[in-house]
Amino acid sequence: MGKLNLLKFPGRNAFRDPYPAHVMKTRASILLVACLTPVMADEWKAPKPADKVAANHFHVPEGLEVTVWASTPDLYNPTNMDIDAEGRIWVAEGVNYRGHNGRRPDGDRIVVLQDTNGDGKADKSHTFVQEKGLVAPLGVGVFDNVVIVSQPPDLIKYTDVNRDLVFDPAVDKREVLLTGFNARNHDHSLHSVTGGPDGKWYFNNGNCGAEFTDKSGKTFRMGGDYYKDGGGDWFVNTRELAGKKSDDGFMWTAGFSVRMNPDGTNAEIIGHGYRNSFEHCTTSLGELFQNDNDDPPACRTSYVLEYGSAGYFTREGKFYRTVKRPNQDHGRNHWRQDDPGTFDVGDIYGGGSPTGIVFYENGALGPKQAGTLLSCEAARNVIFGYQPEPQGATYKMDRTDWMTSNTTGEFDGADFTGGSKKEENREDGSPMLFRPSDVAVGADGAVYVTDWFDPRVGGHGDMDESCSGTIYRVAPKNFRPRNPKVDLNTIPGCVTALKSPAINVRWTGFEGLKAKGEAALPALLEVTKDKDPWISARGIWLLPYLGTKGEEACKELLSAKDTRQRLVAYKALKRAGKDILPYAEKLASDPSPAVRRDVALSLRGQPADKSAPILVTVAKGWDGKDKNYLESIGLAAENQENEVWTALKSALSPGDAKSWNDAFAKLTWRLWPSAAIADLKARALDSALNDDARKFACESLSFIDDRAAADALFDVAGTDNAAVKAEAMNWLFMRGTGAWAKFGMQDELKKRGIYDPDKIVLTEAIFPGKPEKTNFTVADVTKLKGDATKGKATAQRCVMCHQLEGVGPSYGPDLKGWVSRQGAEMAAKAIVDPSAEIAHGFDGTAINLKDNRWIDGLVRSNGDPVIVTTQGGLTQMVPRDRIAGMRGMGRSLMLNADQLGLSAQDVADVIAWLKTY
Structure with missing residues (x-):
């Protein structure tokens, strides 16, 4: 097998200036010969006996029970999993994780586990693929006989041509679907691929960032100040990418989600500004949820507003700390919740280490659990449960401990507890060793959880030399698994797949029915009438692909009484590439804020002369408070803020600057239009307004990326009102030494006495050294x-x-x-x-x-x-x-x-x- 450096690129220009075709062909041949030897058995053996938390120590909802489905030596250090139509669980392993790179010399594996006799326990395990280039991959997705592995810098596609569940380079196919993702052997990098209800593929990447080109030829530049931090191999200089637009015309920051066609074409960034969202999940309504790590104590679980920023980086790719406001709460600062341009934070629950996430819709757990978001929290030894409820343009997220081994409220071995330096508490049932890395729903409708099992989580390290791993099953008591037979060659078989509780099995049903065209329409219309709203929604997504009648049936659902059906029908038409402007105009005044939110988001990239009149209608429905609703209007207006703001001002008739109501002032704040500079300056200087309104005008000016906004704030800084003067000077300093530094404001900052580096007197501050010993323990x-x-x-x-x-x-x-x-x-x-x-x-x-x-x-x-x-x-x-x-x-x-x-x-x-x- 080849050297690991055969997989490395010579530098970031490799992503920008590809090798000549003959060189790439030669490299590909070398890689196939050097690295792709089929592995039937893993010769590496863990040096210590395996261990696990006993199943009877877990607490789950009433009526459910936890059983051990598989454990080491059938798998080691599971980072991620997927479950196919036959109930086989595919696991990505991380034996060579972080500082232990090389612990398994032949590289990490994708392993397949099976329960062949249906007794609820795995009885067979084998290696699908093992390569030296696989170094703790953090994602595996299975789509019939196609297996996608997330291994930076590459998203690797394996096609098991002969369907024998073993990758053989002589028969099967391996290709790099996309490349350019930071960083190998780093948690903040490339994560799993899942299928969406729209037939697209979804994946995300942490704040290590990327520069990748999709199969349509568009290059995406995902930058930020997080660079070469936390170890690993870095392929892209994210600091050089910060503030640069991608080929889609928009500016994105590192930590992002992608939606694309399964062949790697037509990629879209659908969320960014994360720290390290380990995984996200889509629902059958097309809604995206994720968890996200933090710099303690502000971990979060949230609904992702399409195209929105979570707020970890500023627009220019700078850390949130650089724009912290005086006495601002850490959580609000960490996710920049008081700044325009960020989506609602969702549930902030404090320190932690969130990992896998899934949305349970239907299956063996029964209707009470339908619509439950399950989020792994490895640092807290728990899987959180949420049942998100629509609340305006976002979701209310009430948290429960859905599955936990630890009810004491005391935690150990995590970043937010100070870490751990010694291996301890390995005894059977120790609550602090349950480290759930992933959660998934099987084709049998049960929930499966992979456990990393370690005294330490986070901190770029692990301590369990046995590399123990376990898969737990959560199901009704005395549950007997049954995986419905899926035949993708028939319409009924595809419908069975579409109704599956397992998300990637559902995707295969979508693809099969889409391929059958109009012939599948009668069956799909029946699916749309299913009493289960999640299953019903899955049918709606396919209608625009099933000929004229199918498209008309989808359009009819735009008038459905059920908000969810209107929401999905509109998204389905948009996702299928249909002209949605006529329907956007109709639904812009829909009773549901969620529908109006999606109407606004669908207009992103449309010419302002077409989008602005519709956005005026959407804006009239805003309650003046809903953050995500306001943000959807701002996202729709991106790159055309002046045109949209001018149209809003004309249509909403707010009067002269001093007469604006709070709602219009906030719309202006979010749109950051240079066309509003004169009005904002007038508001800031108007003594007839109260101080809060004047200070808010100063803040609004500070977010406009225009030197004229800085000049206006300099004028406001000359006011006699002490509070307004201080506000203007604070923003001038923050922006003048930050986002506005490019405008060369240093001389003016000196002149105004805001920041003169020559006059700064520095005070030496030497912190006392650590004493050799302490007087007590x-x-x-x-x-x-x-x-x-x-x-x-x-x-x-x-x-x-x-x-x-x-x-x-x-x-x-x-x-x-x-x-x-x-x-x-x-x-x-x-x-x-x-x-x-x-x-x-x-x-x-x-x-x-x-x-x-x-x-x-x-x-x-x-x-x-x-x-x-x-x-x-x-x-x-x-x-x-x-x-x-x-x-x-x-x-x-x-x-x-x-x-x-x-x-x-x-x-x-x-x-x-x-x-x-």
Whole structure:
């Protein structure tokens, strides 16, 4: 087998300037010979006995039970799975994960597990494919005899021509469907491919970013400031891509979702600005949901507004930290919820490590579970359950612990708990070792969960040398599996597949029925009448492909009483490439905000003279509050904001600038039109308006990417109103040293006294070194009973770095709910020896000034100037030309208990009080 470097590209230009055809042909031949040897058995053996959490330790909804379907040695370190029509589970393995790359010399595998006797347990396991180039792939999707593996930089397509479930290069086919995805052996990279109800394929990539070209020849540039962070092999310089438009004419940021034809043509970006959405899922209504990781404590589960940004990066690809507002909540800052251009955050639940996700619609679990979103949370040893309810243009997301091994509320071995440095708690049933990596619905209607099983999750590492893995089944008690027979050569067989609980099996039914054309129409019309709304929706998606009668049947559903049918019918026509403008005009005043939202989104890219009149109607239906509704209008207007805003102003007749109502002011804020600069300046200077309205006008100006907006804010900064003046100056500094730096505003910033690097006086701040030893241990603290009353008084020493009850700087992590999240022992460890584990996102940086002084602190913005906060909450702006160098400190910015003058009893008291805070 060949060397791993045969799979590497020589540099990012490989994606921009392809090799000559004869060179590519030669490389392809070398790769096939070197890397594609069929593997019937895996010679590597784990060095330790396998282990798992006992099934009887799990809590699931009443009437359901958990059983072990398969376990090591049938599979190892499962990262992702898919389930085919015959109930076989295909697993992507990550034995060579992160720092253990090379642990399995022949590379990682895609393994197939089967229950051949129908007793509810796997009794057969074999390797489909193993390659040296497979290094902890994070996605596998099975579409009949086509298997898609997500292995950066490539999306690899294996076609099992002879259908023997073993890849043989002499018979079967292997091709790189798409390439250009960062980064190999990195969690924030390329994830699984799933089939949508529209016949498209969907996949996502974390904030490592990408530069890829689809089979239609369009290149997408997904950039941001996250570059060569967290290890792995990087193929694309995402910083160079930040702020560049893609060939579709739009600007995207890293962390994104893609929708495309199965042959790799007509790719679309349908969401971006994520941190690391490990997986997403589509429903039969065509709605996209995902979970997303964070810099603690703001993990989220959310509905993805089509084309929208989750907010991790700014429009220019800068980190959210660079635009943090004074005293802004971390979650709102992390996902930029107070900025225009982001979709609704959904459910923020705190620190964690979300992984696989699936939407359960129909199957063995019964109607009570229908419409349940299941989201794996590996750091919290749980699969969250949601039943999203439409709420305006988004969904209400109430969370439950749907499947968990841990009901104590204490967690360990995760980034948000400070990590873990030793392997522990391996005993049978330990709740903290359940690390669900994926969840899927089988063709039999049961739910299946893969468990990574490890003391540590996140932090770019793993600790379980046995590489143990388990697949659990969640089903009704005494459940006997039955996988309906699927024959894709017949219309009834395709309908059976379309009705399957398994998402990629449903996709094969869609493809089969689409290929049969008008002959399938009678059967599909019956499907659209199914009492199950999820199954009914699946039939609607196919109607536009089934001739004139099918298209007319779809159009008739635009007047259906059921909102879901109108929603799907409209999306189906759009997705099938039909002219939707006549129907957009009709549905722009639909009673449902969700339908009106989708009408707006469908107009994205349409000429303004056609879209603007319809968007006027949509805008009239806005309640002035719904964030996603407003965002859908903004997304529809992208690249034509001036034209759309002018049309809205003319049609909505808001009057002169001082007479605008709040709704029109917010529409202007979201559209960031340069055509509104004069009006916004007038509002900001109008003393007849209240201060809030004037400050909001300043904020609105700050989001307009035009030098004239900066000039207007400079004029507003000369006002006599102290509050408005301060607002204008704050935005001028933030934008002038950030997004507006390209306008060369330095001289004007100096002149106005907003930012003069020559006049900045820097204060040296050297953080004390870590003592060689501590006067007491964590054990000394945990054996003591704390006094909460005394602890509240003692905790005032923490106010120099932490905000407590509204007092103090936001220098250290938020302590509200801190102890309840990570437990008393971890809290004691953090206070006694804070450098043992550094909270993610609070790594210290030592800045060496050219005058040989030092500033140790937390870097808030790494631009020019560098903004750094030091102990006590002192924030300084450090001009770049005064910096000799910067390096990570490798230790905590928090003083330990001894340095704070705390005794073991003091620490116990503080923890007792923090339990109540």
